[in-house]
Amino acid sequence: MIMISPDILCQIEKDHKEKTIKELLIKAEENWHKDIPQAKSAAIKAFNLLNKDIKAEVRAEAYAQKGISFYTELNYDSAIYYYEKATEIAVNNKLKVYRYLAITTSAMEKTGRFMDAINLIDEKINQFNRKPEELLNLLLLKLSASISIGLTENSDSILKETDSILQKNPSEKIEKSLAKLKGRYYYMTAQYEESDSIYTQLLTTYQGENNKMDIAETYLLLAQNAMEVSRFDKSSDFLIKSQAIYDSLAYEYGQANINLYTGTLLSWMGKYQDASEYIYKSLEVFKENNNRNEEMKAYYELGWIFYSMKMVERSKRYLSQALDIAQKISNINYIGNIHNVYGQLYTYLNKYDSALTHLDSAIYYHEITKNIRSISSAKFNKAIVLEKTGKKGQALELYHYSYEVDKSLQNIVGLIEGEWILGQYFYHNNNFDSAKYYYELGEKNALKIDEKYFLHKIYRGQAELNSDLNNYKKSNQFLEKSLDIQEELFNENKTLELATLETAYDLKNKEKELALLNLQKKNNEQTIALNQKTIESQRNTLIVLAIGIVVLLILSYVIFRYLKIRTKTNHQLRKLYNEIQEKQEEIIAQSEELKEANDHVNELNEFLEKRVRDRTIALENALSELDHFFYRASHDFRGPLTTLMGLVGVSKGYELPTEASNLFNKVNITVRKLDGMVKKLQAVSFLGDFDNLKSPQYIEIDSEIKRITHDVIESKSFEEKELNYEININTSIKRIIFYPVIFEICLSNLIENSLVFNNSEKVIIHIKAVKENNILKLSVQDNGIGISKEVQHDVFNMFKRTSQSSKGNGLGLYIVKKATEKLSGEIKFESNTRTGSIFTISFPLSNLEKPNKKDIPKSLITN
Template sequence: MESALTQSKSSVHSLLNDAYERRINNLKSSIELAEKALAISKDLDDSSCIGKSLSHLSLFHMIIGDFDLAINMANEAIEHFEFENDEKGIADAKYNIAGVLYKTDDYNQGLTYLMDCLKTYKKLNDWHNKARVEKSMGTIYEYFGDTESAIKIYQSAIESGEKANDLNLQSNAFNPLSGIYLNQGKIRDAMDLIEKSIAYKTETGDTRGFAFALYGRGKIYTATKEYEKAENDFLEAERIHLEMGEKLGVAMCYHKRGALYIRMNRLDEAREILVKALEYSNKNRIILIKFRANLLLHEIAKKEGNLELALKYLQQYIDEKESVINDRTAKVIKSYDDINKMNQLEQKAQIQKERAKIIEKKKIELDSFFYRISHDLKGPITSMMSLSYVAKLEVKDETALKFLAEYETQTARLNTILDGLLNLTKMSFNEDTKQEIDFEKIIYDCISSYKFLTNYELVEFKISVDPTIKYRAEWALINTIIQNLIENGIKYARTENNKPQFEISVNQKDDCIEIISKDNGIGMDQETVDKIFTMFFRVNRKIEGTGLGLHILKRAIERLNGEVKVESELGEGSTFTITLPKH
């Protein structure tokens, strides 16, 4: 039964992938396949599959201009994705809603939706969808008249398309960017880019995209006064858009043909196609073409000396612009404020990354410095310790021997500090040499190595290791962690009124190894707990130590990508919980 269910879900995903691929040249087939996927999903009563099917259908209906249906399906898809906690699915459905909004009469709200989508796709490193969103945002920036932002976002869309290894995504941004170059008078750049787009669209078989590329080339031919070539491109693009059901593309072609015919002084044909563009845009709520069609009809009437009609079209243009554009100025500003906030957050994140790199570099430099200095000092200190030993053989005066003993103690302490620094820096420079870890052996070996400590004989050790654990890591790092836990458990034992105990356990928890050490020693208050991993910090000055042990332990844990938590109470003892990921 489970196998049949898995097969059915796989069938849904296969249908939707096929439908998405076909959208570039056969939207009718895309819709049929997605509807079939939706029917199977409903039979399965699978919320995730239903959401994905609805989202795909919403996209296809948005493309062909069935805007109300597209929004209804997208909102229904979002309900399923929210139930499934699928943030990518939510972003996909919001992208469809944004497409409807900016293609009709609410592009500032469309921008808000696109910004939400962009955050999600950036977080998921989804280059394919990031490119789609950026291209759409560029279009809206152009609507706002913000050419500088449009260029930047189109260039980012091209980079995202390259990372997705998708020629269509790249060429989708080539088309509008070519238009901007054309408006800036960079005819050669505009033509080079649009020809590249046409080549990409031909190679990939993207019929819809090919139509938009032809439209872009038609605009360049209009600017270079190659009117016949321009008309051919507009007519072919228009034919494809009508066949594909791409309503925005159809309206754009009607408008540009009208502008072309005015240039060619074919005013009757220009008026006819612009009236058609106006009616078509009114019917499909394509606000931008309405503005532009009214403005061009005003130009025709003025050329023909019909000032009353010219004034009428101009008034319609102004009324439309004021009622839609000016009323939304505040919202547009808010959208830009939101974008600026998002950009500022991204800049802060980038600054933090750069700062982390600098800190890491300085840390490596500091480690290198410590390593060199510690290594260089080891020789003289070893000589000093040897000299002390020889001196004790010759000196008989008790006062002198007392001073020599103090000298020996301090030299030994300095030697211990240097050993700690060398161990610390070796972690940064040692190569990754992983081996199977025998936790039980390491624990017993470490306990045995501390027999010389004052409290050793008094402490009761309790050891528990899961024998089924399989874990590979750098032996030296694990040994460092265990060794420091045991050393502290012995050194900071509370011996006056209770039986000192030290417990250590190693178990597997999910995909992690969990090491827990627990003692009933002197314990710490919270202020002390917050400082214990600081280099050279010592919990108790009366107890011998360098203040390096826990700092070294923390560095070893970090090297293994693990975490450590400390719970302690003054006079009651401490518990260290270390979690090390297995992979």
């Protein structure tokens, strides 16, 4: 009978598992933009099947897909963790890094870390020479972050570089990604027609691919463009289409963005109450998930809304919050927007100097972004202030500038407002012909698009103008038209309120229907999942059966050949057949025996688990007794040792024979070594009762290190060994909140080891203390004898000595390790028998409480 090698079976199982993981990863990647729950399920299953034997590219992709599942849940910190793991695997195995870097920087942007993302990409670009494809992808990532915060010059430079590279190295995929970024760039620089053209082409492509996520995002971008040129109906249509897709995908970030821009649209339309409700709803999501850029936009919109409602203090509060975030994340575009609203607010308060300061700041920042619409808005508001302060010539120049910008952008509502403002300007300056000209232009454009709000204002202006010209008949006609428009606006508002109530009612019914549909969808998903499990189980069974059949066929063929060669008579064949039958019966019997053995193994496992639990309890008791022993032993030894050291000290006051003096010196050395041993036992006992330690205190790092170093060196002087040493101390922090006892235990033991285990003519010790990312890092480097590789894995064990000639007691590094673990820290070391050792301890500071005025227990100096 032929036996199949276990290695072959393992390889078959490994190949099958790897194939399954790849299929799941492909399924996840294909569905992130179509069916998020299905993609998430596939990504998690793939990740759970991973082990170290799976190929590096598959492991990297599994970590990335796991990160995307957290990204869709708006858990960006976890997402970044898994993206960085994927990147690490890619770097270590020389895979393409930019794919995993792309999703890392995307998560950074979602939390407002735009400059961090740009710096990370620059670091990767400058590391070494990149292939054109990889360089292009990195440049696109940098372009995305630059556009998001209005860095126009950076964006211009990147666009030129990418276009230059693409001319020599064309790539349809990269050109498609670049097109979306160009659409965003044109929006940033107020080139809305160019932006619309790109988005419309991309929308057709995404619809052909059934790429729901990108379709929804494109509708949202088109809505923003339409909003900027006052095409509110069109913007509303795009927002509704985008919302329908995000709702079907259950993508919370997309839904929150729809609420934000719906609120923005309503605020532009003067529906401030409804606008604020949508924006508050979006703000709740953004704050919960740390979407800093979107949170800043929501605060800005609320500041604008409350300014428009003349609620000044609330407006200031929200604008202040928006400006604080905008400055932290370096969003230049919104810094300019916020200053613009501040300028309008202070104009309303008649604080014209403050208004001009903010408006000049707005113009400065918008000139950096080169957004002519934003520049025009700020200059228009500045013109109002200049007119109020008597600088009419400058005001008129800025009015004309804004009017020409609206004309170039085809912003009809902006044109009508500009014509009304210019009409008012010329009327107040007695230039009636020019006033009449702009009023008539404004009337014509307002009638063309049925813009009643400004039409009402223009009719009022024309009535006043004709009254001053003594044309009372015409003045009355315009006044009647103004009153008619005013009545129409009043009726429309009433109708709108009624429609809003009806919509709210319909919305509640729709929400109930949606809840029912979601329940049905959930049931369907559960049914599908169950079916998938059944199919997967059947597939695995079929694979095993297929393998079994192949193995049986091979065995049958080998047996047949064997029988044909060895047996040539029917009698022998019959005999062999009977033997096979007997073997089958034996296999059945063995199967039953194996089942009984398996039951016995299960019983044995339960028995062993109980033994393990009993042993664990016993071990915990033993550890507790050991801590108690250390405490009692150190306490009981301490008294006699103190007496003995006192007697030795007294002997120094007498003139003794040389032999007696030498004996007392040797006794002194032995007693002090034993005292050092006792103090280390005290430290072990103290660490066992660490939970009773009082709160941390402020430590002056430099002076504390010098004091501890001095105490340790002085404590070694009793060995009659002349120490030739050099101590270098490097600290980047002056003061820190920490446990003085733990600090002293760790540092003194490491310094003592550097002195004791050192045969150099001059002992050199480097001590370094730094604070990085809220972590205290303490390192001690020496030029000692080092630790051989054979014993490095045991150095932190209790009473472990690294060599037979060791002078230590084997407790120092054990105590340091235990003290480090008590504060959830870690200790690492590098050692070489030629160059010495460096020990590095890292303590997290985030969980430390502020110190109180209670005394901390007396320091334990371990000698």
